[in-house]
Amino acid sequence: MRYSENHKQETRGRVLKLAAETLREEGPDRLGVAEVMKAAGLTHGGFYAHFKSKDEFLAAALNEVFAQSGESLKRYREKGSAREALSGYIDFYVSQTHRDHPGAGCPIPALNSHLPRQSKLFRRVFDIGVKRLVDQVGLWIAEIGLENPEQVAASVVSAMAGAIAVSRAVSDPKLSDELISSANAGIKARLGL
Numbered sequence: 001m002r003y004s005e006n007h008k009q010e011t012r013g014r015v016l017k018l019a020a021e022t023l024r025e026e027g028p029d030r031l032g033v034a035e036v037m038k039a040a041g042l043t044h045g046g047f048y049a050h051f052k053s054k055d056e057f058l059a060a061a062l063n064e065v066f067a068q069s070g071e072s073l074k075r076y077r078e079k080g081s082a083r084e085a086l087s088g089y090i091d092f093y094v095s096q097t098h099r100d101h102p103g104a105g106c107p108i109p110a111l112n113s114h115l116p117r118q119s120k121l122f123r124r125v126f127d128i129g130v131k132r133l134v135d136q137v138g139l140w141i142a143e144i145g146l147e148n149p150e151q152v153a154a155s156v157v158s159a160m161a162g163a164i165a166v167s168r169a170v171s172d173p174k175l176s177d178e179l180i181s182s183a184n185a186g187i188k189a190r191l192g193l
Contacts, residue, residue, distance in 0.1 A: 012050045015040045019061035020068060024110040025103040028058050028118055059121045065107040066129030073136050082143035087193045089137075093160045094184040096177060099167045108133070108157070109165040133157055146191065159187050 019036045033047050033054060051057040076085040076092075092098060093106065102110045108130060115123055138153035146152055163183030167176045 008049070011040070011042065015042070015050060016061055016064040019057065020064040021103040023058070023061045023065060024105060024107055027111065027114045028062075028122065029114065031058065031061065033057065055119050055121055058118070059125045062107065062111075062122060062125045062129070066125070066132065069106055069129070070132065070136075073133070077140075082140040083193065086137070086140040086144065086191065087188065089140075090156075090160065090184060090187055090191075090193070094163050094180055094187060096180060099164055099176065099180060102168070106133075106161065106164070108161040109168065112161070112165060130157070141191065144191070152191075156187055156191065159183060163187075 015036060018039050019031060022031050022036060037043060037047050047057070051060065072092075073085075073089065076089045079085065079088060098105045107126070111126065115126060118126075134150070134153045134157050137157055138149045141152050141156070142149035160183070163179060167179045167183075170176050170179070
């Protein structure tokens with residue numbers, strides 16, 4: 001059976017999409033190579049045609065997660081002004097939907113507690129992804145005219161990620177909803193949105 005020239009790249013992309021979702025839902029320690037390969041319709045042995053090691057695989061999966069997040073950011077900007085993009089992104093990020101679906105959300109609140117036990121490569125990819133998100137939010141903040149956009153962006157991203165992380169951690173659903181609602185309103189008020 002002959003494969004197209006892009007077959008290997010398409011297969012790797014399919015594996016990484018599956019791995020990205022599992023990574024956000026389960027964390028890096030529970031991301032099983034065999035399970036992801038099986039879900040992609042491949043054998044465990046086929047893993048080594050795409051990745052040199054599990055460490056490389058985890059880093060590539062995390063990079064895929066941040067790439068997906070980056071695409072989401074672009075879509076918000078395409079919908080309107082920086083003010084509209086920022087407001088819409090905050091409404092998406094600090095929401096019950098984001099809280100309830102970590103497999104489709106931002107890797108920062110999903111993975112933050114796992115980072116101290118991960119490899120330097122994984123942590124470097126995480127750092128780069130966080131920096132890109134802060135930079136993008138900073139661009140929107142600068143465009144709406146606030147001073148110190150880099151500092152404000154770092155604070156806003158931290159507040160958003162913290163709100164989701166804490167809202168996922170508490171067991172009281174009413175408290176969880178209140179944390180999200182208050183954080184969303186507080187962040188938007190701080191930015192004049």
